Every structure is written in structure tokens, then in C-alpha cells.
Amino acid sequence: MFLHRMLVVEDHPDMHRFYDTLLRKVGRQVALEYYLAKSVPEARRILKRQLVDLIILDWMLPGVCGLDFVKEIRAEPTHKDILIIMVTAKCMAKDCAEALNNGADDFMSKPFNVDVFLARLRSLARRKERPWQAEAPIECGGVRLDPSRGQVMVAGKEVHMHPKEMLLLEVFLRRPRILHTPRDLWDRGWAYDSENWEHVLVTTISNLKKSLGPKRGGQLECRRGLGYVFKD
Template sequence: MKTIYCVEDDESIRELVIYALKNNGFEAKGFECADDLYNELQFKLPDLIVLDIMLPGEDGYAVLANIRRNNSTKDIPIVMLTAKTSEYDKVKGLDMGADDYISKPFGVMELISRVNAVLRRSIRLEDKQSLISIGNLCLDEKRRIVTVSEKEVNLTFKEFELLHYLLKNKNIVLSRDKIMSEVWETDFEGESRTVDVHIRTLRLKLGDAGKIIQTIRNVGYKIGG
């Protein structure tokens, strides 16, 4: 169940938003001001925040800026609520990193529709960011799937970890010792042959796509592309 926070000082509007969200299958919590939101963010991060601009003390623009500056919260989707109708106010929020806005007064169905749309975009972006592709080879970090020409390749746990490490360090020459340390989490000398065996098996399973794994004589390996 997706969790949504609503920051709105008007109690009647806040309760309406919370009711509508819960009635549409969301877990929802309401907050009157920025400080209440910040306190909750220390315990749990939501999937989306509905944020009013006109708040007591720190306004919605300042809250938005703080959330986008913080590494732990910067990717949370935010829908702004605003009683302001000028184009400038709407553009300002979007330029500062808001994902969408809703002008007051608004209908419940519009609110739910916009929230769902922002969540869908966020999920698609997360999925896209979890993919690493070179040529016809694609590694999905999130689902731990590797495909070549859209056909899934069956890799062992360590083969996946090895390929993932090489792909993340594209065009960087990695020594066998470095690979052992990062993938096998050991620096025991003499075990570097383990890397060679896994590279050979990996190339075999990847077929023509395995050519992107290059041997650097007397050093180790790298992925080019």
C-alpha cells in the first residue's frame, strides 16, 4: 500500500484529502505545518507528498526546497496545492522540483487522478534508472535479470554480481584483486583464478555480447562499449 503525506494547515481541506486518499486504497497521514512533516520524515518516508504552498511559518516553497536538498528525501514525488492561480506561481513550484500542482478549489477525483499519474511516472522512472544497457545486453538491477537481445540469460548469484560490478565501472580497468575484494568480499591472495573462471563462464553464457568483457593483460578486466 502506497503511503501519502498531506501538509495542509486548513483542517477541513486536510481531512478531505486524507479521507479521499484512504478511500482510494492509500495509507495517508496529515500534517499542519512543516515541522510536523519533518519530524515524521525521520521515521518513515512516504511514496508521495501533497504539499500546500500557504503554510504557517515555513511555506510550501521552502519545504519543497528542503526536501529536494536532502539526499534521503530528494526523490519523493510532490504535488503542490495552491490557492494562487497565476501562471508564475505554478511555474515556480514546477521549476523548484514539484511534480505537479492542483489549484484550489479542486475536486476529489481530480486529486486522486493527479496523484495516481505522478506515482505512475515515478515508478517508470525508477524502473528506467535500474537498467544498465550496452548494445543488446541489458541488466536490470531491481529485478536481477540479465537479457541479451531481450532473451533472459540464466546467471548464478556471483555471475550476476560480477557482471553488475563490471558494468557499473564501464571503461575502467579492474584488477583481479579489486574484483575479488568487491564481488567476493575477500582479498585472499591466490584466489584471483576464481575471477578468471567466472569471467570465462560469463562470456560463454552471454554469447556474442560477452565480447564487451575485455581482458587487460597482466592486470584484469574491463567492460568497453
């Protein structure tokens, strides 16, 4: 069984060849199955016949842009657990926020560091190697999380969250009233280095607070310069 399957969506010929060469080398060292698409329609056809764990997606694509494709992927329940990393020449904080708010897990700025890219693959492989175990629901401060079912209840009503929001919520619920540093939260939720990690983390926590609603979201406090605390 492959540890991970990857789909790369990139229309530029040079980048296409770069990914193909790089992933062939990686495939000699780890169990990796990958697919290359030059457009969103081609990527759609691949996803119809093959489940993948990771999508490397260029922002600027012909016809349908990468950001719109992220929204499309997240609207499909069977694709909710796919890790999506956007690759873009855009590097502003607002671009990071736009990508994350629409369902991306992270993004890399062009030109990106190959070592950082490979670190993401190793992180994915480690997560796939972990054995699945049923976990009991956690409840704290009016918020209930069932990790095994991927279900969040706030004040008795189900709330749908991005997987990364749910992962951070689990950290907070398991250790309420404890100060969590930004770096600790990043390492628990992503487990790889990223040049954009602070933007990604801040945006994900902001989205988590919105998902929890005004009252419960207010229980998640930012201690400026220190970290975050969930008060029950």
C-alpha cells in the first residue's frame, strides 16, 4: 500500500518537468504514487477515478483558477480530508488568508525551497503511518469534539469545520486554561517547516473562532506575544 498519493496541478511546462523529475527521485526512496495535470478539467478526471491524499495546486491556471478549484474540492464530502497546498507567486498576507479561508491547508511562494517541499511529503508520510485508534469524545466549555467521527457540537448544534481547525480545537479542549505557544500549535497541527507558518496559523485560529461562534469563540483568547488559551 502506498503511504500517500499526490496530484500536482501545474500548467507551466518547465514546472511540470520539474515536478516529474523531483517526484520520480522521491519515489525511489518512499512509497509514492503521483499524478500530473495541466488544467483543472484534467485534475477533475483524475480525482473521479483516484483518491489522493495531497494536492499541490498552482494558483494561476487557465480556465479555472486554482482558488476556485479549492472551493470545488472542499464542497465534495469525499475530498474533505485531502491536504491542499497552493503554489503561487503571490506572497502577501492577504493572499495567504484568501487561500486558507477558501479551504487550502498551506501555500508555498514561488520560487519555493525544495527541502521545504520534501518536508511536507515526509510529514504526510508520517501521518499515514500512524495507526488509527478510536478516541472518546472531548467536551469542555460547551464545545464537544468527537475525533473518531470528525464531529463538533457547539451548544448542542453540529458545526462543520476545516480539518485543521478541528485539529487545533482538539489541542485546546484537551488542555484548557493552558497557554499554547504559536510554534507549539504549528508543530502539533502541521509538523513541517513553512516560511508562511505564522500567517497560516493566525488565519486558521481566526477561522476556528468564527466557526465556534461569538460566545464560544470568545473563550479562545490570544495572549499577545505569548500564545493562545482556551478558557472553559
